[in-house]
Amino acid sequence: MSTQIPSASDLAETDFGPPPAKNYLNEETTIRSWLLTTDHKRIGLLYLFTILIFFAIASFAAAMMRLELLTPAGDLVLSQTYNKLFTIHGVLMVWFFLIPSIPTVLGNFLIPLMIGARDLAFPKLNLASWYIFITAGAFTLYAVFAGGVETGWTFYTPLSTKYTNTHVFAMAMGVFISGFSSILTGLNFIVTIHKMRAPGMKWMRLPLFCWSLYATSIIMVLATPVLAVVTMLLAIERLWGVGIFDPALGGDPVLFQHLFWFYSHPAVYIMILPGFGVISELITCFSRKRIFGYEFIAFASMAIAILGFVVWGHHMFLSSQSVYSGMVFSFLSFVIAVPSAIKVFNWTATLYKGSITFETPMLYALGFIGLFTIGGMTGLFVAALATDVHLHDTYFVVAHFHYIMVGGMVLAFMGGLHYWWPKITGRRYPEPLGQLAALVTFIGFNLTFFPQFILGYLGMPRRYHAYPPEWQVWNVLSTAGASILAVGYMMPLGYLIWSLKKGKRAGENPWEATGLEWQTTSPPPKHNFDVTPIVTEEPYAYPLAASDEHLKAEKGRRALEHA
Amino acid sequence: MPEAATSRNAPPPAREEQFNDLEQQTEAAHLGMWLFLSTEILFFGGLFGAYTIYRVSYPAAFAAASKDLLMWAGAADTAILLVSSFAMAMAVHAAQTDARRALTVFLLLAAGIGGLFLCLHGYEYYKDFAEHHIPGPSFRYEGGKAPANQVQLFFLLYFLMTGLHSLHVTIGIVILTVLAVQSWRGKFSREYYNPVEIAGLYWHFVDIVWVFLFPLLYLIARR
Numbered sequence A: 001m002s003t004q005i006p007s008a009s010d011l012a013e014t015d016f017g018p019p020p021a022k023n024y025l026n027e028e029t030t031i032r033s034w035l036l037t038t039d040h041k042r043i044g045l046l047y048l049f050t051i052l053i054f055f056a057i058a059s060f061a062a063a064m065m066r067l068e069l070l071t072p073a074g075d076l077v078l079s080q081t082y083n084k085l086f087t088i089h090g091v092l093m094v095w096f097f098l099i100p101s102i103p104t105v106l107g108n109f110l111i112p113l114m115i116g117a118r119d120l121a122f123p124k125l126n127l128a129s130w131y132i133f134i135t136a137g138a139f140t141l142y143a144v145f146a147g148g149v150e151t152g153w154t155f156y157t158p159l160s161t162k163y164t165n166t167h168v169f170a171m172a173m174g175v176f177i178s179g180f181s182s183i184l185t186g187l188n189f190i191v192t193i194h195k196m197r198a199p200g201m202k203w204m205r206l207p208l209f210c211w212s213l214y215a216t217s218i219i220m221v222l223a224t225p226v227l228a229v230v231t232m233l234l235a236i237e238r239l240w241g242v243g244i245f246d247p248a249l250g251g252d253p254v255l256f257q258h259l260f261w262f263y264s265h266p267a268v269y270i271m272i273l274p275g276f277g278v279i280s281e282l283i284t285c286f287s288r289k290r291i292f293g294y295e296f297i298a299f300a301s302m303a304i305a306i307l308g309f310v311v312w313g314h315h316m317f318l319s320s321q322s323v324y325s326g327m328v329f330s331f332l333s334f335v336i337a338v339p340s341a342i343k344v345f346n347w348t349a350t351l352y353k354g355s356i357t358f359e360t361p362m363l364y365a366l367g368f369i370g371l372f373t374i375g376g377m378t379g380l381f382v383a384a385l386a387t388d389v390h391l392h393d394t395y396f397v398v399a400h401f402h403y404i405m406v407g408g409m410v411l412a413f414m415g416g417l418h419y420w421w422p423k424i425t426g427r428r429y430p431e432p433l434g435q436l437a438a439l440v441t442f443i444g445f446n447l448t449f450f451p452q453f454i455l456g457y458l459g460m461p462r463r464y465h466a467y468p469p470e471w472q473v474w475n476v477l478s479t480a481g482a483s484i485l486a487v488g489y490m491m492p493l494g495y496l497i498w499s500l501k502k503g504k505r506a507g508e509n510p511w512e513a514t515g516l517e518w519q520t521t522s523p524p525p526k527h528n529f530d531v532t533p534i535v536t537e538e539p540y541a542y543p544l545a546a547s548d549e550h551l552k553a554e555k556g557r558r559a560l561e562h563a
Numbered sequence B: 001m002p003e004a005a006t007s008r009n010a011p012p013p014a015r016e017e018q019f020n021d022l023e024q025q026t027e028a029a030h031l032g033m034w035l036f037l038s039t040e041i042l043f044f045g046g047l048f049g050a051y052t053i054y055r056v057s058y059p060a061a062f063a064a065a066s067k068d069l070l071m072w073a074g075a076a077d078t079a080i081l082l083v084s085s086f087a088m089a090m091a092v093h094a095a096q097t098d099a100r101r102a103l104t105v106f107l108l109l110a111a112g113i114g115g116l117f118l119c120l121h122g123y124e125y126y127k128d129f130a131e132h133h134i135p136g137p138s139f140r141y142e143g144g145k146a147p148a149n150q151v152q153l154f155f156l157l158y159f160l161m162t163g164l165h166s167l168h169v170t171i172g173i174v175i176l177t178v179l180a181v182q183s184w185r186g187k188f189s190r191e192y193y194n195p196v197e198i199a200g201l202y203w204h205f206v207d208i209v210w211v212f213l214f215p216l217l218y219l220i221a222r223r
């Protein structure tokens, strides 16, 4: 009996034969067939294309900001232009890249494949979500190109309602509309995961990617309507000056902050939980080992989704919130760090004694674990009442959430995109280039954002286009890092497009991974499976067992067989 | 679907291709509607939250402003919607018992009574308009019992909450009318009446929201 553990790299160089004659990509090829498709895989690609455009615009805004900050004087752009740049960057990155990124691209593509279904439960609704998203994007881009908005992505009142004369209304409408897209996507995922699972796909056999998107979808369905309410109130107040957030008219500006963060803190978990899901898949595949503590990872996702609803007040420690509610929110914010830490421990334990190889997705995944840990730990600094007084609204906060959003979610997105690229396109990307890009991204990211922790600790506030000269060295380092990071982003754009035509054929399962999505052809046929699969085992039946004892038992068994 | 063929001349029920069978489709649609309603609860919930905060801050102004609403109209609104909900429940029952004509009639009845609600509410809005109670530049409050700003906040919340509710009623009427036409054309049977049931869930939800709005807006000062 063979005891060879197949390593993913053994298969990387193999060129498999041509793809199946009919698959979801070549079934129909007209533009119309793409714009009217109800195929979850095609809709995933529509989203991919759309969010990359938003990502490019938002990155351009970030590049301009980093250029401005190269010198202490405000010499490249006016302070008002700088305000517009960080607003564009924030709004587009949050609502038009990070929130849709993994759910709408990889989630759309993978959930039906992973649970053995032909499509999502409501395919037409899925397409409608994309059109709603496009409409929202149109409003937002109008606001950007008609002159921008200077409130920052948080739209705090009364600046946004009374004192700025920029295009707040159009941008708030863009955010309002994008919310409905998010709600419908979440609803579709929850129903699909509940009702469309293949025979034998019990809840405890559900891939962890699906668990994490299930938790994400709960947040999308329950938190996003509050965003809709608050942006609607903002728009009404701005149009008619009715004073719901205006103290001069009896309103309360802090109410805006409460409603806004009631959505926007859980939204942070919309932006990271899907990343957890991807990392769980990658770590176990490239360790050739069963995931450690499957149930804990699954339930940690649910715990995060639920606890995420009760910590929003940690954004308002300095906004006239009472000390006692501050203490409660601070405590709860510490509590929510526990399930996140559970996940990190489980991934690390999965790596332990695994047969690890370092393909591109794994490099992104390992980068994720390190950067997310730093991002999460620094979150505790700002969740503690006393330290937050010093760190609030400084670059420390900026660095903290970029470690989560970029170091976490973007790396997970890139890792996932590389991992499932062969399934999506039927082609391999060039592995060495991929590994190089992952490395460049990691270095560029750390060089960009680590200096910002120091700047924040030294007291440099966010959202200013000029600063005292003694902080220049850290800012120069950060800008240098940003240019390296840009290279790290450009490289995949180049070689992934190249691979569409020239990449090696992938075959069904290039990583020798478990999971139903690898049991169908690459690219999959229109309805995913020729025969509905029947699930008979756990999701991560890799050769190496999860715990040390299992491993020993396995070794003993093999020794006996050899004897 | 051999069972469906036994139903009087009914066309085979519409199973969409992503589902294995009608049962799965029905369950998915139900869960989808419940999730949608939970979204709606949070949507109205944001407004209820704002209402709570301002009512606690300005109890006198809210009581004074509430007196300017037409109590009899609010009570009639409530009665109208409850009757409409009853008609909807009868429609579902008719669908379950394959009574196709009754189904059409009850759907139209529920939609029609919903229309009555909109008419009555439109009349209330007209009165508010005439009395300059629409928040914004033209807002006036001459009662003098409370600061006009605070009264304006009450009316803002009143218009937002009832306005959103009326929007939901309008959408519901459209849906029920479409279903009535489909029912008249014989689309539904005992085997397949899923859309009727889903629309029923929505319609009852809209009525329940009103049951909360009525006391919170109209009955503040009356005990």
Ligand SMILES: [Cu+2]
Pocket (backbone or CB within 6 Å): A264, A265, A268, A311, A312, A314, A315
């Ligand atoms: Cu937060």
